[in-house]
Each structure stands twice: as structure tokens, then as C-alpha cells.
Amino acid sequence: MPPYKKRLKSHELRALDSLNARMELSSKDKQHYAYLEKGYQGELVFDQLTSRLQNDLYILNDLCLEHNKSFFQIDTLIISQQTIYPYEVKNFEGDYRYELGNFYPKLSKDEIKNPLDQLKRSKSLLRPSLKNLGFQLPIEGSLTFVNPNFTLYQAPLNEPIIHPTQLNSLMKKLNDVPSKLTNRHKLLADQLISMHQTDSPYTRLPSYTFNGLQKGTICAVCHSLICSMERREKIVCETCGHEETVDSAVLRSVEELLLLFPDMKITTNIVYEWCRVIESKKQISRILKQNYTLIGFGQWAHYE
Ligand SMILES: [Zn+2]
Structure with missing residues (x-):
């Protein structure tokens, strides 16, 4: 089933596609660009899977919403009759470990930005936003790792994590959940789309000028x-x-x-x-x- 809201490449990533070709990016900007591109490719992998769902669901790809001046991003939001499913999609590759609530590359002491915290934050901001729209459906979000070459050592059992080997059963679950959407669900989906902020406040671009960029x-x-x-x-x-x-x-x-x-x-x-x-x-x-x-x-x- 096609998504109710399509995913578009962010302004930031499109601008970096262009700047990377037209100027010498600093190594920090190059890293940031590679990180965004990899994340985007991972989201497309998840979109491929959800596009094959046959159930009566609304699939909203890439929502950037605001609640009380706090912005939050949801990579994929699926609306079923009884439940709302926000997914935080990560395309991490290689070996990682989970220790005392934090994520690290397997052999490193430098923790990375905690994706479970990101999910928790979006859930806690999504809940009041839905309530404002008159909906109090339960929210069941998951942190979803889509790269087949990803392993999380010491993964916690009690956190909502979908491992790459569980993607198929997640899709099966979404396909089998009893769901009959009504006009009210459509209203909710439409309202969320109308609240979508196209200019993410997190955009981080290097400085550039017309004259400083290579032409072509x-x-x-x-x-x-x-x-x-x-x-x-x-x-x-x-x-x-x-x-x-x-x-x-x-x-x-x-x-x-x-x-x-x-x-x-x-x-x-x-x-x-x-x-x-x-x-x-x-x-x-x-x-x-x-x-x-x-x-x-x-x-x-x-x-x-
Ligand atoms: Zn080419």
C-alpha cells in the first residue's frame, strides 16, 4: 500500500548533495553529510517494507512536529484502528553494545546519542499532540534497526527494540493487527500532515556564497x-x-x-x-x- 504521506529528502540533505559537489566540505561536514545520507538510505529500506503492507493502515513517512515550541521528528508513523505506532529508524552498521542504558560502538568508550531516548522524547511529545487533536489512542513505538550487518551486544529485553532479524515479524504483526480505519483516523492523519514542519530547525549547513561555489x-x-x-x-x-x-x-x-x-x-x-x-x-x-x-x-x- 502506498504511504499516505511520502518521504522527501530533507532540505538539509539536498543542500549538502549540492554543496558537497560544489565546494570542499570540512571533514566534520563530510561526516555529518555521510551520517544523514546513511540515515536516509535506512529510512528508504524501512519504507520498502511498509509499502508491502496490505492492512487498513495509514503510513506517514517523516513527520517533523512541534509541541510547545519543542520540535520532534518521527521517521515513520503508522496509524491503525486502535493503536499509533511511531518508529525511530536507524541504519547503524557493525557491532555495538548496550551498557547501563547507553549505546557504544562495541570496542569504544564513547557513547553515541541514545536512540531510545530519541524515541522516548518523540513519544512523550506525540501523546499531548494527539490529545490536543482529540485522540487518546495507545502509542506503541519502536526503535528499529534496519541494517542486516548490525549487531547489538547485551541488548535489553525490556526496551522496544526491533533488530534487523525481526523486521519480517514486525511487518507480519502490522499486517495482522485487526484494523478498520474510519473518517476520524483520516482526519487525524490529515491534521498531522498539515502540522508537518518542512524546515527542520536542526538544519546545519556550512557557510557558502554564490561566488565561492563551483559552477556546473x-x-x-x-x-x-x-x-x-x-x-x-x-x-x-x-x-x-x-x-x-x-x-x-x-x-x-x-x-x-x-x-x-x-x-x-x-x-x-x-x-x-x-x-x-x-x-x-x-x-x-x-x-x-x-x-x-x-x-x-x-x-x-x-x-x-
Ligand atoms: Zn552521474
């Missing part, structure tokens, strides 16, 4: 920077071979520009400089005209 077109598949073009009608990535029409690449580049510089006035000259590989300004101007509205005249004209 970014490959839609592997995110490498394409700086030259051999054929006129198509843009071809030298790294992965992906081909894209000029129109589609220009539109994606404009979106990327607006993601990094939300206040930027889009003009033919700016897009020409940003994309770098497109030979004719005329072509860019035609694409912008067809897809955006021209505002203003002469040297102040720009597209919105």
Missing part, C-alpha cells in the same frame, strides 16, 4: 558535477553515464539554486553561469520562459 550541472543520479558537455541536446554524466535532457537539467539547476539561495533573483545570466555547460543563453531563456513567470523589465527582469 549536478548529475541527478550520482550528484557529481558535470562541467563539460559533448552533445548539444543531452547532458551526460562522465561518472555514471546518466543522460538528461537540457530542459530537465536546467530546471533542476534552478531548483537547486533556489534551495541554496532562497532570495536569489533568477535571471538568464545567473542560470547560464550556474549551469556552465549550456552553450546558448537563448536556450536557457526559452526554458525559463516556458516554466516560470517573468517579473519586471529590462535589467531588473527576473523569473519567479
Whole structure:
């Protein structure tokens, strides 16, 4: 069953895809980028599994909600007739250990951010949010590890943890739970979606300027920077071979520009400089005209 709310790549991750190709990230930023990308890939693994559920459920992927000025994120929220299931999804890989309530890489003394605490926090903020919406369904959340190469030594029995080897039985459980959704559940799902905050307050990006970034077109598949073009009608990535029409690449580049510089006035000259590989300004101007509205005249004209 398709999710009721789809997962989109966060602004932060999309911006980092672009910045990583266009500037030298510090090792700290690179690490943060890799962490986010890995987390996102893990969420997609979980989405694959939930998309095969046949039961009468609402699946809301990636909710960022706010309660009393506190933001909390739920990787996946499943609404069944009688119960709400929030999932914190982790894509940790390798050996970890659990000791006195904390998580550590197996051979390290440096504890990592406790994912059970994250789950507890979201649950404690979700409960009053649901109550405000007039729902008092029980909440049964789990911390879900999706990477098949993950092992947690000394895992506690009394904490809501789903290990990679238990994902299939979790899906079976969700498929078998008696559930008949009503209009009220739909109302709840719609309200939660309308409360979703698209700009997460936790976004952490390095500082950058238009002039400081390398120009070129970014490959839609592997995110490498394409700086030259051999054929006129198509843009071809030298790294992965992906081909894209000029129109589609220009539109994606404009979106990327607006993601990094939300206040930027889009003009033919700016897009020409940003994309770098497109030979004719005329072509860019035609694409912008067809897809955006021209505002203003002469040297102040720009597209919105
Ligand atoms: Zn590529």
C-alpha cells in the first residue's frame, strides 16, 4: 500500500548533495553529510517494507512536529484502528553494545546519542499532540534497526527494540493487527500532515556564497558535477553515464539554486553561469520562459 504521506529528502540533505559537489566540505561536514545520507538510505529500506503492507493502515513517512515550541521528528508513523505506532529508524552498521542504558560502538568508550531516548522524547511529545487533536489512542513505538550487518551486544529485553532479524515479524504483526480505519483516523492523519514542519530547525549547513561555489550541472543520479558537455541536446554524466535532457537539467539547476539561495533573483545570466555547460543563453531563456513567470523589465527582469 502506498504511504499516505511520502518521504522527501530533507532540505538539509539536498543542500549538502549540492554543496558537497560544489565546494570542499570540512571533514566534520563530510561526516555529518555521510551520517544523514546513511540515515536516509535506512529510512528508504524501512519504507520498502511498509509499502508491502496490505492492512487498513495509514503510513506517514517523516513527520517533523512541534509541541510547545519543542520540535520532534518521527521517521515513520503508522496509524491503525486502535493503536499509533511511531518508529525511530536507524541504519547503524557493525557491532555495538548496550551498557547501563547507553549505546557504544562495541570496542569504544564513547557513547553515541541514545536512540531510545530519541524515541522516548518523540513519544512523550506525540501523546499531548494527539490529545490536543482529540485522540487518546495507545502509542506503541519502536526503535528499529534496519541494517542486516548490525549487531547489538547485551541488548535489553525490556526496551522496544526491533533488530534487523525481526523486521519480517514486525511487518507480519502490522499486517495482522485487526484494523478498520474510519473518517476520524483520516482526519487525524490529515491534521498531522498539515502540522508537518518542512524546515527542520536542526538544519546545519556550512557557510557558502554564490561566488565561492563551483559552477556546473549536478548529475541527478550520482550528484557529481558535470562541467563539460559533448552533445548539444543531452547532458551526460562522465561518472555514471546518466543522460538528461537540457530542459530537465536546467530546471533542476534552478531548483537547486533556489534551495541554496532562497532570495536569489533568477535571471538568464545567473542560470547560464550556474549551469556552465549550456552553450546558448537563448536556450536557457526559452526554458525559463516556458516554466516560470517573468517579473519586471529590462535589467531588473527576473523569473519567479
Ligand atoms: Zn552521474
